[in-house]
Amino acid sequence: MRNMRNLCKLIVLVLTFTTVLSGCTSQMNLPESNDPRPVSENTAAAESGNSVSAEALASENAEEKTNYVVTVPLSGNEEYYDKFTEENRQLVHGVYDILGVSADGFDALDSALQSMNEERREAVISDVDEYYEMALADMESGEVPDEWFPFSSEYHADVIRSDEKVVSILQTFHSFAGGAHPNTYYGTENFDTATGKKLGIKDIVSDTEEFARILEEETMKAVDKDMLIVEDVSEVIKELMDETISENELEFIIDYEGLEVIYSPYELTAYAAGAQKVRLNYADYPELIDQSYAAAPESYIDKVFEGVSYYTGRPGDSDRREIDFEETADQYGTISVCKVLLEGRAGEPDTEGYYYGSVKYIAHMGDKTYALVSKLTDNDYCFTTVYDLNSEVAVKKENLDAQPDRHSLPVDPDAMKLVKRCNCLSTYDVVQLHRMNEDGAVQPVEEFGYVEKNDYLSPLRLKTTVDVKMLDDEEGKTMHDVTLGSQTELEFYRTDMERYVDMKLKDGNIVRFEIEYGGEGIYSQMIGGQPIEEVFEEVYFAG
Numbered sequence: 001m002r003n004m005r006n007l008c009k010l011i012v013l014v015l016t017f018t019t020v021l022s023g024c025t026s027q028m029n030l031p032e033s034n035d036p037r038p039v040s041e042n043t044a045a046a047e048s049g050n051s052v053s054a055e056a057l058a059s060e061n062a063e064e065k066t067n068y069v070v071t072v073p074l075s076g077n078e079e080y081y082d083k084f085t086e087e088n089r090q091l092v093h094g095v096y097d098i099l100g101v102s103a104d105g106f107d108a109l110d111s112a113l114q115s116m117n118e119e120r121r122e123a124v125i126s127d128v129d130e131y132y133e134m135a136l137a138d139m140e141s142g143e144v145p146d147e148w149f150p151f152s153s154e155y156h157a158d159v160i161r162s163d164e165k166v167v168s169i170l171q172t173f174h175s176f177a178g179g180a181h182p183n184t185y186y187g188t189e190n191f192d193t194a195t196g197k198k199l200g201i202k203d204i205v206s207d208t209e210e211f212a213r214i215l216e217e218e219t220m221k222a223v224d225k226d227m228l229i230v231e232d233v234s235e236v237i238k239e240l241m242d243e244t245i246s247e248n249e250l251e252f253i254i255d256y257e258g259l260e261v262i263y264s265p266y267e268l269t270a271y272a273a274g275a276q277k278v279r280l281n282y283a284d285y286p287e288l289i290d291q292s293y294a295a296a297p298e299s300y301i302d303k304v305f306e307g308v309s310y311y312t313g314r315p316g317d318s319d320r321r322e323i324d325f326e327e328t329a330d331q332y333g334t335i336s337v338c339k340v341l342l343e344g345r346a347g348e349p350d351t352e353g354y355y356y357g358s359v360k361y362i363a364h365m366g367d368k369t370y371a372l373v374s375k376l377t378d379n380d381y382c383f384t385t386v387y388d389l390n391s392e393v394a395v396k397k398e399n400l401d402a403q404p405d406r407h408s409l410p411v412d413p414d415a416m417k418l419v420k421r422c423n424c425l426s427t428y429d430v431v432q433l434h435r436m437n438e439d440g441a442v443q444p445v446e447e448f449g450y451v452e453k454n455d456y457l458s459p460l461r462l463k464t465t466v467d468v469k470m471l472d473d474e475e476g477k478t479m480h481d482v483t484l485g486s487q488t489e490l491e492f493y494r495t496d497m498e499r500y501v502d503m504k505l506k507d508g509n510i511v512r513f514e515i516e517y518g519g520e521g522i523y524s525q526m527i528g529g530q531p532i533e534e535v536f537e538e539v540y541f542a543g
Contacts, residue, residue, distance in 0.1 A: 068298045069163040072109075072193055073102040074409040076157065081125050083132045091135040093150045094128035096120045097157040099169070099409070108196030109167065116189055120155045120171075127153035131177045138178070151177045158305070159409035160253045163297060166199065167191045168254040170262075170305075185264035186275055188251045201241060201250055204259065205288050212237050214288070215261060218278045219268070227273035229266070236268060256296040256315050258282045259289060260308070277307050283316060296364070299436075301372075301404075301411040304360035312342065312369040312389050323371065323389065325360060340371050340387045340394035347393030350385060353377065361404065363413055363436060370440045374403040379542045381421055388440055397440050405431050416442065420449060422497045423522040424515060425532060427542040428457050430497060448502075451492040460503070461537045462488045467528060471502070471510040479512065 081094035098117040101110040131151040153175050160168040169189040176182040190199040205211040216234045223233075230236050240250040252261045258281035265271040282294040294315060304310060304325075311320040321342045328337035336354045339346040355375035363370040371387040371394065382403035388395045402418035404411045413436035422430045432449030436442050451457070464486055469479040490503040493510060501513045516526040527535045 067295050069165050069295045071297050071300060071412050072106065072162050072164060073412060074159055074162050075100055075102045076407050076409050081128050083128055090150050092128045092131045093152040094124045096124045096155040099157055109191055109193055112191050112196035124153045124155055127175060134177055160255050162410055164193050165293060165295060166254055167193055170253050186251055186262045188253050190254055201252060204290050207288060208241060210288060212241060215278065222278050223269060223276050224273055227269040229270055230268055233268060254293055299365045299413045301413055302362045304362060310362050313367065314364060323362060338373060342389060342394055345393055347395055350396050361411060365413060365436060365438045368438055386440055400442055422495060423541060424495050424497060424501050426540045428492060430495060448494045448496045450494045457492060460490045462486055463535060463537045466535060469512045471512060
């Protein structure tokens with residue numbers, strides 16, 4: 001991945017003309033994690049009661065003796081590194097994902113992920129610092145318009161697979177520092193779950209020379225030959241697989257169907273051709289690809305990526321059908337029709353509601369398959385539609401007033417963390433644990449959800465004295481009465497999304513505000529018989 005990063009930076013420099021400017025100062029913004037569940041301290045698993053340890057996995061496999069593997073939960077978050085002028089004008093935006101293990105007993109894997117996080121962090125900070133100096137030079141030369149589109153450096157990590165066998169991660173890097181277009185390239189990381197060792201292609205295939213030959217054949221079938229910018233594809237593959245060249249690396253992911261090799265723009269083809277992807281499935285190469293990687297969890301959920309084929313059933317089934325999606329948008333980008341297709345055949349078009357973008361998932365529940373389409377609409381509100389894919393055509397099953405939590409990776413059907421919009425005492429998002437059943441029904445497994453922290457959710461401050469309950473333990477099994485004084489500051493913690501909100505005091509104690517309703521709607525909420533606007537100095541509801 002490093003070779004493509006250096007190439008992209010060289011292109012940025014060639015496309016951008018700079019001079020030197022002094023006299024402007026910068027402000028750096030590196031906020032704390034927005035997720036209330038720490039990445040590396042396993043809080044999420046502990047809170048949910050669905051923690052899984054390495055010892056538990058070993059015991060479970062010994063008892064079951066099946067060809068299934070068990071999901072290892074990860075958690076993820078974004079961190080930012082932005083730079084502004086002293087007039088608070090943003091010149092550069094930087095963001096990078098961080099990943100960690102949400103289970104005990106995987107110290108080696110967690111250490112490998114932390115090393116990956118640090119490498120990504122250092123790369124973004126280096127790029128942002130460099131692009132900032134370039135932006136300052138552009139300002140001095142008068143090339144910066146009033147409507148400035150900030151330069152940027154972004155790393156994003158998508159967890160393709162995370163189980164007791166392997167963790168496979170697709171990394172996407174976007175950079176923009178002027179020029180005709182941004183630059184995008186891809187990297188991958190594959191780790192042995194038990195040891196944290198980074199896996200190369202030689203760890204997955206039995207014969208690297210035969211693999212290179214087959215990869216060349218399949219690559220030439222997949223690419224648009226008119227877009228090739230190299231004379232000899234086999235030589236490129238040979239160099240990417242040559243471990244003696246430290247800058248080179250063949251980028252590939254490991255999923256439950258097989259391997260997918262990814263070539264970034266400019267590796268084989270022009271930028272306009274985009275990434276080139278070549279799949280080699282386990283079933284097609286049983287002697288070449290290590291078949292132990294083909295074992296999948298009994299139930300699992302795939303996030304859908306563009307350019308990848310998805311099927312009903314389990315890998316190896318004979319009656320699988322290809323899944324596709326069609327969304328119809330108007331001239332403004334508003335989507336009003338969603339179709340799920342099986343082997344090109346669509347069921348009843350879904351015209352309920354409208355949205356502006358979506359994230360799609362395929363849920364494999366034993367021998368049953370379902371599609372989930374998480375749809376973004378007004379005020380960042382999301383809802384998710386579940387489609388049953390077990391009939392001749394896809395059938396809409398239900399709408400969920402929630403979306404899968406992007407911080408919990410991968411989405412685990414036995415411990416689905418769904419994000420819901422809540423309007424108890426303010427508007428905010430709540431993460432609540434759910435489970436998807438084999439019939440596709442999604443049900444909560446705990447009565448409350450945890451409030452997601454973000455830069456827009458401010459603590460509440462009491463306007464008056466209030467009598468509340470203080471929890472004697474985390475679960476709230478016992479409580480006692482306390483009186484909070486005026487100006488007490490309260491941080492949102494968790495809620496059942498209707499009857500109560502638990503809030504944290506500065507000393508860490510948790511107090512419960514029981515909500516009454518004086519009428520219909522969110523604005524009729526009361527505490528102790530008083531309207532909430534008389535209890536709190538300010539409450540914050542989205543429009």
